[in-house]
Amino acid sequence: MKRPSGEVNGSHRSISSRVRIVVASALLLAGLACGGSESRAERLWHRALGEVDKGDVPHAIELLQKIIDDYPDTPIADKARDQIIVYRGLVTAVQSYPIRRARELMVQIARAVEKVKIASGRPPATLAEAFASSSGAVPADPWGRPFDYTPVGNGYRLRCNGADGAPGGEADAADLLIVNGEFVAAK
Numbered sequence: 001m002k003r004p005s006g007e008v009n010g011s012h013r014s015i016s017s018r019v020r021i022v023v024a025s026a027l028l029l030a031g032l033a034c035g036g037s038e039s040r041a042e043r044l045w046h047r048a049l050g051e052v053d054k055g056d057v058p059h060a061i062e063l064l065q066k067i068i069d070d071y072p073d074t075p076i077a078d079k080a081r082d083q084i085i086v087y088r089g090l091v092t093a094v095q096s097y098p099i100r101r102a103r104e105l106m107v108q109i110a111r112a113v114e115k116v117k118i119a120s121g122r123p124p125a126t127l128a129e130a131f132a133s134s135s136g137a138v139p140a141d142p143w144g145r146p147f148d149y150t151p152v153g154n155g156y157r158l159r160c161n162g163a164d165g166a167p168g169g170e171a172d173a174a175d176l177l178i179v180n181g182e183f184v185a186a187k
Contacts, residue, residue, distance in 0.1 A: 041071035045080065052087070061087050095172070098142040102160045102176055103183075105139045109147060110178050113156055123156040155180040 044067045051060035064087070067080040112130040117123045124130040127138040127149045140146055141160045148159040157179050164173040175186035 037071050038074055038076065041067050041074045041076040044071075045076050048080070048083075057087050057091055061091070098163060099172055099174075099176075101142045102162075105141065106147065106158055106160060106176060106178050106183075108139065109149070109158055110181050113149075113158070114181055117154075117156075122154060123151045125151060159186065 044063050048060040048063035048067070051057070051063065061084055064080040064084040067074075068077050068084070071077050109127060109130070112134065113123055113127075115133075116130050127147065131138050138146070143163055143165065145161070145165050148157075148161065150157045157177065159178075160176040161167055162169050162173040162175055166173075167175060169175060177184050177186040
């Protein structure tokens with residue numbers, strides 16, 4: 001006697017094919033979900049690069065941080081982690097440039113003052129006198145203001161009042177002070 005097809009283990013076959021369909025659907029949905037995350041992360045990445053091109057590095061950093069926070073396991077997040085370090089360093093360098101430049105200029109001025117002091121036994125009366133022999137102009141601070149120079153006995157004080165141009169202050173408004181060729185804490 002011949003059995004109709006599907007009679008023996010027929011229910012097993014239909015369950016097996018249903019399981020295959022469910023598993024295939026789940027894999028397809030997971031693949032689409034991952035691809036969706038990946039493409040959203042990719043779009044954010046391109047927006048961040050566009051912000052850098054426009055010069056808005058802080059906004060680019062925000063977008064890169066969003067990629068890292070929202071899509072941490074994607075390859076784009078790995079790239080974002082690398083780039084965010086570079087861009088944060090760039091922002092810090094740009095912000096600290098005026099202070100670094102002020103320090104460099106103060107060292108240059110102190111060297112000119114020390115040359116006059118060694119040659120004449122006394123510090124110059126003015127910064128113009130310190131730069132007279134080099135026929136160079138006395139540099140201004142990075143904010144375009146003159147440095148404050150005061151001969152004191154056989155020594156001198158050289159001050160930069162920072163970004164705000166006023167004594168005291170913090171961060172980029174903090175004063176820089178050289179006394180007799182050495183940086184000291186400004187008061």
